[in-house]
Amino acid sequence: MFKKTILCIGAGYVGGPTMAVIAKHCPEYKVVVVDINPRRIAQWQSDNLPIYEPGLDEVVYIARDRNLFFSTDVDSHIASSDIIFVSVNTPTKTFGQGAGRAADLQHWEKTARQILRNSSSGKIVVEKSTLPVRTAAAMERILNSNDKGIHFEVLSNPEFLAEGSAIKDLEQPDRILIGARNTESGKKALEEIIEIYAHWTPKEKIITSNVWSSELSKLVANAFLAQRVSSINTISALCEKTNADIEEVSRAIGMDSRIGPKFLKAGVGFGGSCFKKDILNLAYIAESYGLTEVSRYWEQVVEINSYQQERFVRIIVTSMFNTVAEKKIALFGFAFKADTGDTRESPAISIAKSLMNERAILSIYDPKASEGIAFELADYAGRFTVEEDPYSAAQGAHAIIVATDWTEFGSYDYQSIYETMEKPAFIFDGRNILDHHKLFKIGFSVHRIGRPPMSRLG
Numbered sequence: 001m002f003k004k005t006i007l008c009i010g011a012g013y014v015g016g017p018t019m020a021v022i023a024k025h026c027p028e029y030k031v032v033v034v035d036i037n038p039r040r041i042a043q044w045q046s047d048n049l050p051i052y053e054p055g056l057d058e059v060v061y062i063a064r065d066r067n068l069f070f071s072t073d074v075d076s077h078i079a080s081s082d083i084i085f086v087s088v089n090t091p092t093k094t095f096g097q098g099a100g101r102a103a104d105l106q107h108w109e110k111t112a113r114q115i116l117r118n119s120s121s122g123k124i125v126v127e128k129s130t131l132p133v134r135t136a137a138a139m140e141r142i143l144n145s146n147d148k149g150i151h152f153e154v155l156s157n158p159e160f161l162a163e164g165s166a167i168k169d170l171e172q173p174d175r176i177l178i179g180a181r182n183t184e185s186g187k188k189a190l191e192e193i194i195e196i197y198a199h200w201t202p203k204e205k206i207i208t209s210n211v212w213s214s215e216l217s218k219l220v221a222n223a224f225l226a227q228r229v230s231s232i233n234t235i236s237a238l239c240e241k242t243n244a245d246i247e248e249v250s251r252a253i254g255m256d257s258r259i260g261p262k263f264l265k266a267g268v269g270f271g272g273s274c275f276k277k278d279i280l281n282l283a284y285i286a287e288s289y290g291l292t293e294v295s296r297y298w299e300q301v302v303e304i305n306s307y308q309q310e311r312f313v314r315i316i317v318t319s320m321f322n323t324v325a326e327k328k329i330a331l332f333g334f335a336f337k338a339d340t341g342d343t344r345e346s347p348a349i350s351i352a353k354s355l356m357n358e359r360a361i362l363s364i365y366d367p368k369a370s371e372g373i374a375f376e377l378a379d380y381a382g383r384f385t386v387e388e389d390p391y392s393a394a395q396g397a398h399a400i401i402v403a404t405d406w407t408e409f410g411s412y413d414y415q416s417i418y419e420t421m422e423k424p425a426f427i428f429d430g431r432n433i434l435d436h437h438k439l440f441k442i443g444f445s446v447h448r449i450g451r452p453p454m455s456r457l458g
């Protein structure tokens, strides 16, 4: 017999790992994760989990079929649960008012109505996905406008995990944030959620706030992180013009304890499902309150991110004698960052498309993201290949472009790779992760972000 049943609606990058860690630490709770996508659920039930995340398999194998279950039967599990975490995706709206900027909340509203339809007792509903401020209030109105005489308490508990380090972030969070109403039932629900996390998180790291602050904090945390990336990327452009070295600048400013060393790595820009979406959302919310200047300020963070990618492509084309038409180019990395197979909003997408628009022929290698490559570049079929290993990707290529910071990219035998390439051979290291001096010695012309190029061509 379990003490309580926790349900999570949405078995994605957030819902899956989060529930696995909760189940691992709370064996007295039954944890069920449901999703409308039967393939995803089947993968969660198999030895081939739907997402790649270091350490995830071990956690899932400890808890699965003990107190962690995966199912497609959303309705019946809503009925039998006490606490429901909602972790469905909230993409940016593609139509109507706020298209391209506001969050598309249709999945959310449907989920709220589905919860209501299938409940005969009151429940705690927890927002896990990142949502615009006041979504919890809207959800509460839908849920509590019922004639069943039951009460729902809606809380906000944003997830701050980053992909590639999800398990570490969940096991040792910087903080757990829970937003609740300051009412009797709100406080009671808050205690129930605190109790879950207190199984493995020190009490002082569990902080509480009102619901709106919690929702807003999540958007703001992502906006601040993305802003640091855009800020350092603007400086990388300046470094390239002035012969300063971005790595030296990052190091120097990062040692100021008020600035700190993290998120100061210049590169081809940020990707991932959160940053762009959340900033545009924040900007949209600000604008809808008439705060145009605030909105413009944050939009710039996204604009600089696109600029950085366009700039990188311009450098590639210009360096390669102003044409890449019909040249084979190897793209190392397609995931939006290392240690994940996720390609959503990856800078590699726009880089690949721009180069293919210039008629380059791409051979793409990524250790974990092969599936995403074909999906993201479906409109460009015939202009690229997905390779099983980096050596065949680079064979006969004029250039190698590094778009993701996978550690393994630094460990290849670049001497052998160089010998199989067309000459002059170029490397464009969009993540500044390779040993540039060694590559230059081998014979490559090496282009880096925020540092002068090491060119053999004068």
Ligand code: UDX
Pocket: 159, 160, 161, 162, 163, 164, 222, 225, 229, 262, 263, 264, 265, 266, 267, 268, 269, 270, 271, 272, 273, 274, 275, 336, 337, 338
């Ligand atoms: C982010 C937040 O970090 C996390 O707290 C939130 O829950 C979800 O969004 P995620 O998108 O998974 O996580 O990865 P993150 O490590 O933040 O990286 C985002 C992007 O920024 C990546 O494309 C990464 O390569 C890039 N980045 C990050 C840089 O270019 N430079 C840096 O210094 C750091």
Ligand code: ADP
Pocket: 009, 010, 011, 012, 013, 014, 015, 034, 035, 036, 037, 040, 074, 087, 088, 089, 090, 107, 110, 111, 129, 273
């Ligand atoms: P995130 O990165 O926020 O976790 P994902 O896209 O990885 O986002 O996961 C969201 C999951 O939610 C997907 O697997 C999707 O199938 C699921 N989902 C979306 N809408 C519903 C719904 N109404 N009921 C159940 N699952 C849903």
